Amino acid sequence: MSDTHAKSVAFVRETTIPQSAPPMAASGPVLWMRTNLFATWSNTLLTIAALYVLYLVLTATMPWMLNGVWNTESLRACREVLDGTSGACFSVLTERWNQLLFGFTYPSELYWRPGLAFALLFVAAAPVLFFDLPRKLLFFTAIYPFLAYWLIWGGSVLYPLLALAGVVVGYLVYSKLVARNFAAGFFGGIAAAVAFIWIGGLLIPETASDNAMLEAVPSRDLGGFMLNMMLGVTCVSLSVPIGIALALGRQSDLPIVKMICVVFIEFIRGVPLITLLFVASVMLAYFFPPESTVDLFLRVVIMITMFSSAYIAEVIRGGLAALPKGQYEAGDSLGLDYPQKMRLIVLPQALKISIPGIVNIAVGLFKDTTLVSVISLFDIIGMIRGPILASTDWAGVYWELFMFAGALFFIVCYGISQYSQWLERRLATDHR
Known part of the structure; x- marks a missing residue:
């Protein structure tokens, strides 16, 4: 009886059965292709057509690239x-790489200076772009613009120190006026900084550059992709805070401040950038005192910054308009003044919403720096169209040079785009 009962008892496993691998069609590359490439008949046809077009492009270009010659001194020898x-x-790339990157007049023995400034750019930008890093690194971020200026241009160290002191003076003026109105404090701080730097520059003796630690390099010797990077980084860095101030000024309760911001934004947005560059090249010098010599690079920076800040202001104004009115009322109910309400409640949310638009303008602005070639600034496009193609050794080489320039711009713009996507995921811009 006991044996019969023992045989009727169900078997109970004490260990789990090892997991089996999923079917090949339900995981891995096969699942990805079924989901993304061959989900429907229409997707299958489009995939086949795209693969055929890709095959035609590769069969036409790959032999041309793989058979490329790298070690000749002229097009005829190639x-x-x-x-x-x-x-x-x-x-042409192996022989003229220095001109494509640094221009044709920047001293070759000083290439290490812009190279070092470029490397330090990542160190300075890291605590701003990745906010998990220690805040102490922001000290180097604050002094980097003045250090980079001294490395690239050289000359007396008194000029970058004077500019740093002017920024400190402008910040003190801003902190005093911002409690009344953000836009008034911001533009008042800029005016104070510019006035301090202008007066201080007149007091620096002309012999200061003679005892310089670094050899001075005139701004007219800057060129190549280095010039594009300098214009892009400088103008984007300046246009974001100015755009924020313009957006807030456009919503200001002070009629004069609001009118000035509206007129500035609408006028700048209604004028092509190339027109502003011609103004910087020809007319902007007349707005400075006759004895002053404001170089072309600074005038171009002013115009490009004005142009991009007007567009960024409208993007940020859209972010401010997207916030519900209750966010503003929440700051009032907490007893916060205007600067505190903007800094702690409104602007963080508005800037988070505006990230895609700001990045779009930054990428477009960086690509638009190539327009400076029309006013005799030899950026990488100006170098290609000017000295390189004008040389009898390389007259007729186009694809190789413009492909190299396009690759450099693609790397920078793609990096900016990928960072913006990471930042959007990190901040979860689709949720408030």
Whole structure:
């Protein structure tokens, strides 16, 4: 009886059965292709057509690139090496890389200075872009613009120190006026900083550059992709705070401040950038005192910054308009004054909403720096269209040079885009 009862008792496993691998069609690359490439008949046809177009492009370009020549000194020598076969003359890149990156007049023995400034840029930008890093690093971020100016231009260290002191004076004026009105405090701080730097520059003796620690390099010697990077980083960094001030000024209760901001934004947005660059090249010098010599680079920075700040102001104004009125009322109910309400409640949310628009303008602005070639500034496009193609050694080389320039711009713009997407995921811009 006991044996029969023992045989009727169900078997109870004491260990779990090992997990089986999912079917090949339900995981891995096969699942991804079924989901994204061959989900429906229409997607399948589009995928096949896209693969065919990609095949045609690769079969036409890959032999040309793989047969490229890198070690000749002229286009004629490159064609002799190719001997009628299809291939690229990448030798122009190996011979003229320094002109493409630094221009044709920047001293070659000083290339380490802009290279060091470029490397330090990542150190200075890290605590701003990645807010998990220690806040103590912001001290280096604050002094980096003046250090980079001294490294690239050289000359007396008194000028960057004077500019740093002017920024400190402007911040003190801003902190005194911002309690009344943010826009008034911001623009008052800028005016105080500019006045301090202007007066201080007149007091610095002309012999200060003779005892300089670094050899001075005139701004007219700047060129190549270095010039594009300098214009892009400088103008974007300046236009964001100015755009915030313009957006807040447009919503100000002070009629004069609001009118000035509205007129500035609408006028700048209604004028093409290339027109403003011609104004910077020809007319802007007349707005300075006759004895002053404001170089072209500074005038271009002023105009590009004005142009981009007007567009950023409208993007931020859209972010401010997207916030419900209750956010403003919440700050009032907490007893916060205007600067505190904007800094702690309103602007963090508005800027979070405005990230895609700000990044879009930053990418467009960086690409628009190539327009300076029309006013005789030899950026990377100006170098290609000017000295390089004007040389008899490389007359007729186009694809290789413009592909190199496009690759550099793509790397920078793609990096900015990827960072913005990471920042949006980190801040969860689709949730408030």
